[in-house]
Amino acid sequence: MGLAPSWSFRAPVRLAVGRGVRRGLADAWRQQWIVVSSRRGRDQIERDPWLRAAVMGRVTRWVDDVRANPQRDWLRTTAERLRPGWNESCAFLAVGGGSAIDAAKGLAAILAVPPRVSLDMLIEDPSLLSSSETVSPVVAVATTAGSGSEVTPFATVWDAMTGTKASLSHPRLWPQSAFVDADLMDGLPHDVTLATGFDALNQAAESTWSRRASPASLELAGRALEVGLPAFEALAVAPGVGGSRAMPIHAVATPGPLDPRAALADASSLAGLAIAQTRTALCHAISYPITARFGVPHGVACAFTMAAVARHVAPADDGRLARLAVRLGLVDAGALAVRFDELLRTTGASALTRQKIGSLDALLRLRPAMATPGRADNVLRQADTNDLGRILTEAWMGGPV
Ligand SMILES: [Fe+2]
Numbered sequence: 001m002g003l004a005p006s007w008s009f010r011a012p013v014r015l016a017v018g019r020g021v022r023r024g025l026a027d028a029w030r031q032q033w034i035v036v037s038s039r040r041g042r043d044q045i046e047r048d049p050w051l052r053a054a055v056m057g058r059v060t061r062w063v064d065d066v067r068a069n070p071q072r073d074w075l076r077t078t079a080e081r082l083r084p085g086w087n088e089s090c091a092f093l094a095v096g097g098g099s100a101i102d103a104a105k106g107l108a109a110i111l112a113v114p115p116r117v118s119l120d121m122l123i124e125d126p127s128l129l130s131s132s133e134t135v136s137p138v139v140a141v142a143t144t145a146g147s148g149s150e151v152t153p154f155a156t157v158w159d160a161m162t163g164t165k166a167s168l169s170h171p172r173l174w175p176q177s178a179f180v181d182a183d184l185m186d187g188l189p190h191d192v193t194l195a196t197g198f199d200a201l202n203q204a205a206e207s208t209w210s211r212r213a214s215p216a217s218l219e220l221a222g223r224a225l226e227v228g229l230p231a232f233e234a235l236a237v238a239p240g241v242g243g244s245r246a247m248p249i250h251a252v253a254t255p256g257p258l259d260p261r262a263a264l265a266d267a268s269s270l271a272g273l274a275i276a277q278t279r280t281a282l283c284h285a286i287s288y289p290i291t292a293r294f295g296v297p298h299g300v301a302c303a304f305t306m307a308a309v310a311r312h313v314a315p316a317d318d319g320r321l322a323r324l325a326v327r328l329g330l331v332d333a334g335a336l337a338v339r340f341d342e343l344l345r346t347t348g349a350s351a352l353t354r355q356k357i358g359s360l361d362a363l364l365r366l367r368p369a370m371a372t373p374g375r376a377d378n379v380l381r382q383a384d385t386n387d388l389g390r391i392l393t394e395a396w397m398g399g400p401v
Helices: 021-027 039-047 049-055 070-084 098-112 119-125 126-131 190-208 215-236 260-278 284-295 297-301 306-316 320-327 333-346 349-357 360-366 387-396
Strands: 014-019 033-037 059-063 091-096 139-140 154-159 162-171 175-178
Touching: 014 021, 014 070, 014 260, 014 284, 014 333, 021 049, 021 139, 021 175, 021 306, 033 039, 033 387, 049 175, 059 070, 059 154, 070 098, 070 119, 091 098, 098 119, 098 126, 098 139, 098 154, 098 162, 119 162, 126 215, 139 260, 154 284, 162 284, 175 260, 190 215, 190 260, 190 284, 190 297, 190 306, 190 320, 215 260, 215 320, 215 333, 284 297, 284 306, 284 349, 284 387, 297 349, 306 320, 320 333, 333 349, 349 387, 360 387
Parallel strands: 014 175, 033 059, 033 091, 091 139, 139 175
Antiparallel strands: 154 162
8 A cells, every 4th residue: 555645734732842942931821830740740840940930930730640651540530639610721731751741631631521521421532622612721841752742632541440541632632832852851760761762763663654654744753763763772772782683784874863862852752743643553552451451661562562563564565664764774674673673672672571471372362452443453554363463472582483
């Protein structure tokens, strides 16, 4: 299949990316904030002079207990806590990674509809948001280079009780403004850099093999991998575990980035803009039950099958994977999968995933939960149950079987 003959593009967010751009936050919203963050995000606001100046004195409410993978119950109870005296002229200020930004979008959605409309109803039918008079704006300050949630209208809602995840998606959930400032990412712990960086790279790859890809999304995704891969390698590959490559995969040597944190921040926003157009695909569909059941961090769970899915889709390549490979200085699309295999090995991401899941059988048993329509089938080449088994087995073994 080739690209569709017509395409459209939508990204109604004022995005600023680069070191120091958080200074613009003071001008993003002149009224009161409801701040949504993790404890780390709150610490960053209190310690950083620019954030402090933009936020302090204008906070009506703090929601500073966001944890990884915002839960359905937490969203419900937090929204109920905010509802008395709710003032729609407030904006949500999300400071954190994808979880904080998704949480702010979820709260904005719940509070935009009457109390009789439950979160479950909103997830079932997001168009209920269309009739809301006001959806409070969300301003996002990203403190990780990962999900790209600051430039998408999607919010993920998790449910640990049932081991499932759902998506809230509506055009009114686009953040109004977003600031992606690598100054806030310096000193990020290695495990967080690894998980979030893998999410960004995987989203760029997923957007590339999406059936909804367009010339614009391919350009964004290609650029995300071009700047993001060497930056991620510089930050996340464990010292001394470098690549003894089994086969020559590089056509030309690619120089390392001067500022890997800033380059990865660029990559995460570019990848976010790409999936905002195409949505994510098979790796994400596979990842959700792995995260929900075994606690594997989202980005690692997505990346786990990235090489195997690249090999699966390669026979259906309409030229986009081959062009991406050349752009990355690789000899062909097969080399792309080899590079992903290497990355999963040298960062320890494969080993971590295997350790958390325990056995290949336990992984294969999750197959029915992985076949989610709209995502699992959003790939150049469809995967049936046998294909899925092969992809999971390859990912488990760390290479072709
Ligand atoms: Fe993701």
